[in-house]
Amino acid sequence: MMLKFEDLPEETRVKLTEKGREDLWHRVDEFGGVKQLSEAFDFSSSKMYNWRSKNSFMPISFIRRLMGQNPPEIDAVKGKGRGKAWGIDLPVEVSEELLTRVEASVTVNRKGTPVYITDEKSLASRFLNLLEEIGVDQSFYNREGRYEVRYSKYAHNVLSDIDFSEKFSALVDEEGDITEEKVRASGKGVSVEEFDAELYSRSKIFDLALARGDKEKIQALIAEESSRVRNLVN
Structure with a gap:
């Protein structure tokens, strides 16, 4: 399944590549600058100046308003919290195998962290590889013969929302x-x-x-x- 920019949830924050930043802020300047854009679309001018100077993550709603469905180049995405960023090059192919394993064997613990649990190291290794193929960071634990793979809440939310056919x-x-x-x-x-x-x-x-x-x-x-x-x- 192909994951595209338009498929990302509204909670998404986005960090752009250098070229992506140039394209975005060029569009802001074409609009008349930060102040005029702030007045027209109700985005905080102080936040925009901060995003521009610090190259920080920006709300996807801001980028969509300026760029529509033709976004600039993306370096990474993340959710609202402090979780790890997902370095991603959209669009990206997400395998039905990964989505099947997520649906079948991933549970969310009390802290909201998605955890893949298996008693076979070979399955844990396969799950790790599938996450790595699409750039999702993960943590691996061996707990006396029970293997766990943990990854970001945001990535799990995105993967869980993709329609697919079970493998x-x-x-x-x-x-x-x-x-x-x-x-x-x-x-x-x-x-x-x-x-x-x-x-x-x-x-x-x-x-x-x-x-x-x-x-x-x-x-x-x-x-x-x-x-x-x-x-x-x-």
């Missing part, structure tokens, strides 16, 4: 099950022989190999796990 293989990773005949998730089933998507859950990969009777894959997975145990012990 079946990601649902299998997150909450599905594999029997001798079927790969199942969210009420949908595909035969083990017809399922050809990539999985990242090592337990589901093993279950699929068992269902297919793939002895070579099973032996390879067991060897990998044995190697990991030896490395931990050493």
Whole structure:
């Protein structure tokens, strides 16, 4: 799914690139300057002078009023709070895989922080990679075999508001099950022989190999796990 400037929520604050700032303030000057713009659109002139001199984050409503749906170049966005900025180059492609994993496995804690929780490091690593692909900063925690990935409230709000079609293989990773005949998730089933998507859950990969009777894959997975145990012990 393509995330565009017009999709960002009204709570957004925006920081522009150098070229973006030049375009924006050139538009202000064309309008007659800060004072005249303030009188016409009810934006605080003191705040505008501050935004201009300090190159700070500006409300998206200000940029939209001046630039319409053709925004200047954006360096980063963030919400109203003190959370980390999201360095983003719009428009950006957001994968249905990421959105599926967010919907299936992310919860919001008492502080409002989104947290992806799994007992498989391979799934946590995949989720980290998907966030990194679109520039979202994250924190990773290993809590005695329970892995957590945390990221900004603002980014979560944006991602949660995107319409998308669920990616079946990601649902299998997150909450599905594999029997001798079927790969199942969210009420949908595909035969083990017809399922050809990539999985990242090592337990589901093993279950699929068992269902297919793939002895070579099973032996390879067991060897990998044995190697990991030896490395931990050493």
